[in-house]
Amino acid sequence: MTEQHHLTLTVNGRAHSCDVEPRMTLADCLREKLDLTGTHLGCEHGVCGACTIIVDGAAVRSCLMFAVQAEGAEITTVEGLADGETLSVLQQAFHDNFALQCGFCTPGFLTTAETILAENPSPTRAEVQSAISGNICRCTGYVPIIDAILEAAERRRAGKK
Amino acid sequence: MKPPKFDYFAPDSIESALTLIAEHGDDARYLAGGQSLVPMMNFRVAAPSALIDLNGIATLRGIKVDKNSRLHIGAMTRTREIEMDSTIASANPLLHAAAPHIAHIQIRNRGTIGGSLAHADPAAEMPGIVLACNAEINSIGPAGPRSIAAGDFFEGIYSTALQDGEMITEIVFPPWPAARCWAFQEISRREGDFAMIGIAAWFDLNETGEISAASLTAIGAGDTPLRLPAAEEILSGQPPGDVLFAEAAQAAVNELDPGSDLHASAEYRREVGGVLVERALKTALQREAPGYTA
Numbered sequence: 001m002t003e004q005h006h007l008t009l010t011v012n013g014r015a016h017s018c019d020v021e022p023r024m025t026l027a028d029c030l031r032e033k034l035d036l037t038g039t040h041l042g043c044e045h046g047v048c049g050a051c052t053i054i055v056d057g058a059a060v061r062s063c064l065m066f067a068v069q070a071e072g073a074e075i076t077t078v079e080g081l082a083d084g085e086t087l088s089v090l091q092q093a094f095h096d097n098f099a100l101q102c103g104f105c106t107p108g109f110l111t112t113a114e115t116i117l118a119e120n121p122s123p124t125r126a127e128v129q130s131a132i133s134g135n136i137c138r139c140t141g142y143v144p145i146i147d148a149i150l151e152a153a154e155r156r157r158a159g160k161k
Numbered sequence: 162m163k164p165p166k167f168d169y170f171a172p173d174s175i176e177s178a179l180t181l182i183a184e185h186g187d188d189a190r191y192l193a194g195g196q197s198l199v200p201m202m203n204f205r206v207a208a209p210s211a212l213i214d215l216n217g218i219a220t221l222r223g224i225k226v227d228k229n230s231r232l233h234i235g236a237m238t239r240t241r242e243i244e245m246d247s248t249i250a251s252a253n254p255l256l257h258a259a260a261p262h263i264a265h266i267q268i269r270n271r272g273t274i275g276g277s278l279a280h281a282d283p284a285a286e287m288p289g290i291v292l293a294c295n296a297e298i299n300s301i302g303p304a305g306p307r308s309i310a311a312g313d314f315f316e317g318i319y320s321t322a323l324q325d326g327e328m329i330t331e332i333v334f335p336p337w338p339a340a341r342c343w344a345f346q347e348i349s350r351r352e353g354d355f356a357m358i359g360i361a362a363w364f365d366l367n368e369t370g371e372i373s374a375a376s377l378t379a380i381g382a383g384d385t386p387l388r389l390p391a392a393e394e395i396l397s398g399q400p401p402g403d404v405l406f407a408e409a410a411q412a413a414v415n416e417l418d419p420g421s422d423l424h425a426s427a428e429y430r431r432e433v434g435g436v437l438v439e440r441a442l443k444t445a446l447q448r449e450a451p452g453y454t455a
Contacts, residue, residue, distance in 0.1 A: 003168065005169065021166070022166075022167055022168065022169035022212070023163065023164045023165065023166050023167060025163070025164075025199075025203075028163075043162075044162035044163075044203050045162070045200035045203050045204060046196060046199070046200050046267075046268060049265070049267065052267050058241070058270040059266055059267045059270060060267050060270050060271050061196075061267050061268065061271070063199075063203070064195050064196055064199040064200065064268075064271065065195065065199075065271070066169065066195075066199075066212075068169050068171070069171075069195075069214060069216060071171075112266070112267065115266075116266075129352075130261075130352060131266055133265055133351070133352040133353045134264070134265025134266060134267050134268065134353055135265075
């Protein structure tokens with residue numbers, strides 16, 4: 001029952017391999033095996049969005065995937081967004097707009113918003129609202145988060161890095 | 162909030178999946194997108210001894226229209242693909258319009274049409290749409306392949322006609338006439354939540370402008386998605402219009418018998434069901450008759 005599976009995957013551009021039990025979620029694998037604790041676990045049943053990561057270009061709940069299912073996958077977590085000490089355009093816009101207080105939900109918002117902006121560089125306010133509907137924030141409130149995503153879209157369109 | 166132990170297999174063909182499920186017995190389960198089964202495992206409401214992961218079976222995915230204009234969607238096709246697919250936008254606009262109502266982007270990126278049907282949540286959109294469209298659900302199991310009419314598929318809450326070891330392979334939608342009038346309406350507490358009640362509606366008009374065929378389906382209103390035959394009957398053979406739509410809505414209220422739960426009372430669901438039937442029919446007519454204003 002507890003057979004270990006050998007897993008190889010790419011996270012934030014780096015190849016990783018580890019052994020996992022089938023029952024280990026991808027979120028727990030990232031946090032505990034790969035020490036990438038930027039991915040946060042809130043509800044662990046797919047409702048809160050805190051654990052959102054990017055798997056092969058798509059935003060997914062890492063609490064609802066088993067690590068064994070990520071064999072060969074290309075993954076981006078919140079740790080992969082900044083370039084060294086330089087924040088990404090989106091992260092900088094979150095900073096400038098006070099789009100976080102406690103920061104618990106922030107990794108999920110950032111990864112979700114990265115995929116939204118990759119798909120649609122000029123979203124409307126309503127489209128942003130809809131796209132982040134699967135992420136729950138309990139302290140900042142959504143208005144500054146939406147402002148930050150729209151500002152990031154604008155800066156990205158203007159070619160700022 | 163961690164799932165119990167299980168054995169994991171990732172077959173690359175339907176045949177090996179069937180062999181694996183037979184080998185691992187009654188407590189083994191197929192894993193589709195995992196957006197319902199995995200939360201249930203995390204809550205330990207479900208504790209399969211083995212998971213047979215269908216995500217690596219390429220033949221279970223894909224969208225195509227055959228020479229008879231029927232739309233085929235592979236069971237493991239993800240909801241987000243359905244939402245973004247331009248073929249589906251014309252081959253079944255009702256399905257295309259309902260897809261964005263399903264949960265959130267992150268869930269739609271993993272969840273599959275076959276998984277949603279097999280899970281059979283009575284408030285889910287996919288089961289309602291296949292019922293509304295008279296789709297066929299193709300499956301394969303130990304007894305071989307078969308085709309199940311959507312009307313025979315849903316048996317109760319989370320309960321379907323699928324037998325042990327049987328998996329959905331493909332969903333086949335009948336041809337969609339280009340001039341068909343249609344609409345999908347639902348009310349939920351928040352965007353992405355399950356519908357408190359939802360209505361899928363379509364009707365066809367004949368050459369003299371009367372309704373030649375009509376379909377009204379409610380989700381979140383009972384143990385399964387439900388057709389509303391009394392309301393459909395009122396529409397049949399009549400020229401569309403506000404008075405007729407109000408009559409159909411009243412018939413829907415009379416035949417709806419929803420339950421009460423945390424999210425909405427039975428009375429609220431019946432009342433809103435009628436409102437949504439009327440709203441859906443008006444929206445449907447507006448779509449094809451630009452001169453009509455609701």
